[in-house]
Amino acid sequence: MIRFSNSLKFAALSAALLLGACTHKQEAVNTAPPPAPPPPAAAPAPVTSSILPGSAEDFRVNVGDTVHFALNEYNIEDADKALLGRQAAWLARYPAVRVTVEGHADERGTREYNLALGARRANAVKEYLVSQGVSTGRVETVSYGKERPICTESNEGCWAQNRRGVTTITAGANS
Template sequence: MAKLKTSLIIATAALAIAACSKKRPEVLPPAPVQNTGDTGPTGPVTPTDGAITPGSDADFKRSVTSNTVLFGLDQYDIDPAARTILDNQAQWLARYPNVRITIEGHCDERGTREYNLALGDRRANAAKNYLAARGVSATRMTTISYGSERPVATGSDDEAYAQNRRAVTIVLG
């Protein structure tokens, strides 16, 4: 009887531990789609003459100082350079009140996967909160953290690390 109780307790503990473990996804989500036109009833509408559609991601990238805010090592605070960039983005977003955006948080390759995902989330939310404080509706913005999974610069040096510590604003349409 005691052996049965002990076996049941061990089996229950093993099941509880197995149920709590989180497995890494086998496949990462696809990269964001670059929107080059307005969204119509049947999907994106791309101009046939190659012109940039007002309110599109291409228009955003052309019109703002930058779609990317950079951060210091292990930092997620909005510094004066980031404020200038985000103020410029907020002005553009004010002209297009129906445009939705996603803010991606990224990190360099140093740190654990979990740490980098959490830091990327804090970076994306810092940018989102700043834009919200400048009048951009929070309902128009979503955030996602990719941690170190999508570096913009390859290499393991300070220059590459600095480029990968970022939050990127993507216009969805």
């Protein structure tokens, strides 16, 4: 479900980029022939251009901040390794940035157990980032257990969204 929504997000992003490109191309064709019609006041900019490189938004939108876990599990899934690899590469590009990884659980666990499980998940993300070259001192972890759901339906699709590790920037980003 999560992976689904992620790919959906990426699909949407690509579509937007593509649309930007097409629009641009179309303009180029239209303006080619005759004299000089005034260019459009504001050409539709590529979606990413308004996002400051090295900013928290850049990280969130263009890299992706969230990975997901199976029920009661905390291993990094193969499908999420590419995303964490991009996080590590981005962090290498912006060495002043410090992050905190939040570990979250779905509602199907007792409060204390989910705090412990969220800690396991946050730590798993941290360890993967470190394995990709991020210095351990740049990555903090915090567990919110089941206390910070992003979806409050009682079904697998919703639970899958809540079982997550979120890399959040705490310092050093461009703004």
